[in-house]
Amino acid sequence: MRFYTTPHRYYCGIDLHARRMYMCVLDADGQIRVHRNGPATPEHFLATITPYREDLVVAVECIFTWYSLADLCAQEGIAFVLGHALYMKAIHGGKAKNDKIDAHKIAVLLRGGMLPMAYVYPREMRATRDLLRRRCHFTRKRAELLTHIQNTASQYLLPALGKIAFHGNRVGLADHFTDPAVRKSIESNLALVDHYDRLLRELELHLAQTAKVHDVNAYYRLRSVPGIGKILALVLLYEIHDIHRFPRVQEFVSYCRLVKCAKQSDGKYYGYAGTKIGNAHLKWAFSEAAVLCLRRNAVAQRYVARLAQKHGKGKALTLMAHKLARAVYYMLRRGQAFDATKFFAPTRSGEPAAPAAMPPLAVSDHHDASRAASPRPDLEGGRYLAPSPKSRDASRSRASMNNGACPPAAEVGGATERGARACAPERARGARESRPSNWTREGTEPDRSRCSA
Structure with missing residues (x-):
């Protein structure tokens, strides 16, 4: 959200409509100089602001009628600000609303540096942009007609029509419908689709030629992006x-x-907005x-x-x-x-990269002899000593290196004993591939000979 903060001597807020405009002119001290309604004509606008044109800025809300006023101000050398309609509503919404109040609020926001700005699109490319938007509107209308044809075929249990967006697949399409009224409806849709096809080809040719005049380098740079063609x-x-x-x-x-x-407020999140x-x-x-x-x-x-x-x-x-x-x-x-x-290169924002192979874990062939000699290292002088985080991590690492196998019998008590209890469900599995390497073929007990050292 950007605000207009340039100071001026006079501030003019206009609540603009198609046929009328309500104008409010404030001075630097906030005193109302003009506050009246009148016709939305260039003559009335220029006559009203004539005593205050020395250092004047004009602001209007962003609606469909701002083009002519912006062009008039640019022609007369008057500063013009276009207010963002949604942001303005959030700022100056009140209990009462009419044209007189709206014009005064626009002038007050402009004077206080709190008027959120919208972009004033230049006159040279504005008409072409609107033509392109109209072309997109025609494309959606054409898609609606094709969708109606497909839905009608499904309504009368006809077989799938295929991709009827292509002209060759629409030849003889209306003959599939036996009812005269339904056939007439489909023929009307097909006639409109054919008309839209001719119209869209003409518009696209005109727009492509115009784009090469306005900014041909940017146009072809955008074409270099995969997925962005002529229209996009x-x-x-x-x-x-x-x-x-x-x-x-x-x-x-x-x-x-x-x-x-x-x-977000006070550390609490309330969804999304805007x-x-x-x-x-x-x-x-x-x-x-x-x-x-x-x-x-x-x-x-x-x-x-x-x-x-x-x-x-x-x-x-x-x-x-x-x-x-x-x-x-x-x-x-x-x-x-x-x-x-x-x-497609990975970035610092956490985007995924190609998965890499994990290096194999190195498994030790012996255990700590000092822990084997002391069956309960957590008992000292009749007092229980809680295992340190280091010992707990070590027990987890040994269990993970043994692929879930039960620890040797020499290591009992403490974290190792808890690990042995956690391995109990593993003994119940009878699948050969799930058995660790230190288990014997004859029984279900682990081979303790490997742990004798």
């Missing part, structure tokens, strides 16, 4: 715009909705890239498989998306292409 590269390019507006990689990953923010704060389009793009990265990529598949063993499949894919976002951040900051060797 366009989404990342236009949604990020300028990677330098994120001073740290943590802020960029948080903006992509790839981290959880815990609620999951909807961030860019939903970047969240979708990196989630798609994490899945597509696994296609024909054995190294990525092994990496995600190790993550899935520890966290589960869903969280493993989220961690992969998080890792891709960090890689994209450093690629754009440094102007470098994707490096698979660095990407």
Whole structure:
């Protein structure tokens, strides 16, 4: 959360709507100079702020109508601040709410340096970004039509239709339905799908040509990442715009909705919050890239498989998306292409690495003679001495080196006696492969001759 803290002489807060705007102008002392409602036109706005334009800053909440006001302020040389709607709601929420109160609260937050800022996307690339978002909307509508066709086929117990996303598999599809009304519904869906296909091809061609004009180097760097193709590269390019507006990689990953923010008070945790704060389009793009990265990529598949063993499949894919976002951040900051060797290398954050073979344990052939001579070393002068941590660790190590076998009879009492009682269930096992090496074939007692020394 970033706040606007630059001091000015006058502060203007606007509660902006499609047709009306409520303006509130405060001076440096907090006195109200203007507080009135009016039409949302450039003429009314400029006429209202004319006496205070010498050192004025204008703030408005981030809604769909801020484009024209931001462009007007940039044209007139007036400082403009875009307030983050969700953060502002958390700060100045109150009992009463109307346009007059909202305009005054925006001006007060701006004057006090407590107005959370949103990013003012530049005018040059804003229209292309909105066109790309519209293209994604059309793609989802096309997927809804295909899903309706599949559901209708299942409703009438028809055989599986296959991958009808391809045009060749949709030829003659409506003939499978005998009812005239159902056939008409399917034909309407197919006609819309064909129209969407033509429309999407035109949009993708236009967007690819425009991206090569805006930032062709960043576009092809994004294309070098496994799982990021033409469309995902366009989404990342236009949604990020300028990677330098994120001073740290943590802020960029948080903006992509790839981290959880815990609620904590007095050492107690109350779950997570703020999951909807961030860019939903970047969240979708990196989630798609994490899945597509696994296609024909054995190294990525092994990496995600190790993550899935520890966290589960869903969280493993989220961690992969998080890792891709960090890689994209450093690629754009440094102007470098994707490096698979660095990407899949283990890091200090605890990411899994390839399992290494454990070295064999060295087993001693003799036992401590001093402990064998003293059957109860924990008794001294009639007093019980608790075994030290060192002795307990030694007993555990001997039991582990004997592969769970019962300790020799010469070692009785203390920690060794407890180890012998713990080995009792092991005697009940009759499987040959589970018997230790010091057990005889004839009976169930251990071979004590090896322990005579």
